[in-house]
Amino acid sequence: xxxxxxxxxxxxxxxxxxxxxxxxxxxxxxxxxxxxxxxxxxxxxxxxxxxxxxxxxxxxxxxxxxxxxxxxxxxxxxxxxxxxxxxxxxxxxxxxxxxxxxxxxxxxxxxxxxxxxxxxxxxxxxxxxxxxxxxxxxxxxxxxxxxxxxxxxxxxxxxxxxxxxxxxxxxxxxxxxxxxxxxxxxxxxxxxxxxxxxxxxxxxxxxxxxxxxxxxxxxxxxxxxxxxxxxxxxxxxxxxxxxxxxxxxxxxxxxxxxxxxxxxxxxxxxxxxxxxxxxxxxxxxxxxxxxxxxxxxxxxxxxxxxxxxxxxxxxxxxxxxxxxx
Numbered sequence: 195x196x197x198x199x200x201x202x203x204x205x206x207x208x209x210x211x212x213x214x215x216x217x218x219x220x221x222x223x224x225x226x227x228x229x230x231x232x233x234x235x236x237x238x239x240x241x242x243x244x245x246x247x248x249x250x251x252x253x254x255x256x257x258x259x260x261x262x263x264x265x266x267x268x269x270x271x272x273x274x275x276x277x278x279x280x281x282x283x284x285x286x287x288x289x290x291x292x293x294x295x296x297x298x299x300x301x302x303x304x305x306x307x308x309x310x311x312x313x314x315x316x317x318x319x320x321x322x323x324x325x326x327x328x329x330x331x332x333x334x335x336x337x338x339x340x341x342x343x344x345x346x347x348x349x350x351x352x353x354x355x356x357x358x359x360x361x362x363x364x365x366x367x368x369x370x371x372x373x374x375x376x377x378x379x380x381x382x383x384x385x386x387x388x389x390x391x392x393x394x395x396x397x398x399x400x401x402x403x404x405x406x407x408x409x410x411x412x413x414x415x416x417x418x419x420x421x422x423x424x425x426x427x428x429x430x431x432x433x434x435x436x437x438x439x440x441x442x443x444x445x446x447x448x449x450x451x452x453x454x455x456x457x458x459x460x461x462x463x464x465x466x467x468x469x470x471x472x473x474x475x476x477x478x479x480x481x482x483x484x485x486x487x488x489x490x491x492x493x494x495x496x497x498x499x500x501x502x503x504x505x506x507x508x509x510x511x512x513x514x515x516x517x518x519x
Contacts, residue, residue, distance in 0.1 A: 295335030
């Protein structure tokens with residue numbers, strides 16, 4: 195859908211109105227840049243984008259991703275199965291390297307927590323003119339048992355529903371033949387937009403190798419992906435970087451809102467309507483958690499009184515809030 199800047203801004207304003215008074219209490223999550231991503235993810239459908247954003251507000255208040263610290267997930271990172279690369283792509287977007295063949299734990303919840311930690315870290319380290327990242331998946335040592343369908347499904351849910359439009363491109367590097375059957379099972383979890391961002395790249399295919407040269411500076415890219423950087427993953431160095439980032443992250447964490455302030459926040463008439471209307475049968479691509487609740491906004495208001503709301507999910511895009519892609 196092609197909209198003029200004025201039409202885009204009007205839809206952003208509509209979503210903020212549908213969210214209701216709570217939007218004023220969460221200026222970062224409800225910034226123009228943030229709402230724009232949810233609208234783009236739902237093809238500029240204000241009703242669907244509002245529903246999606248409300249579910250993210252609820253998820254963040256419950257899961258508290260901004261509160262996860264290195265010591266909570268350090269054991270998950272020991273093998274370098276997921277890490278933020280020391281380099282960005284040619285456009286300055288952060289790169290998350292994933293090596294599912296280096297899986298070292300059996301806890302699905304622990305694996306998801308580490309994924310969320312890495313997502314939050316990548317977002318926090320985005321430059322102010324960027325709001326997307328690159329996923330670089332290395333299939334060294336990959337076997338069918340490396341990743342469970344459950345974790346894969348939850349990964350797709352979190353990425354698509356709570357970090358919409360954060361993925362610029364996903365590169366699957368040298369996937370083995372056996373991966374094709376796994377990919378067939380995974381595809382139903384992916385929305386069309388996400389699926390189209392994924393590229394299969396093979397080291398022995400000159401055409402697909404051009405993708406790597408177009409996206410990355412080959413002097414910075416790891417040799418495992420056809421680049422010339424031999425540094426590789428160093429757990430101790432990475433751990434120190436994450437600890438430093440955790441200190442930086444704390445500066446983005448705001449104190450809990452007082453009950454006196456939030457007592458003013460109540461679902462607006464428009465918000466109540468959206469709770470009812472957003473369960474229309476034409477709703478597609480949303481998770482099972484999108485089922486109707488008495489009032490998601492009422493729930494958010496209640497939880498906000500109890501929990502700290504700090505997050506950097508969209509703060510990096512504040513400078514670009516007026517710029518709607």
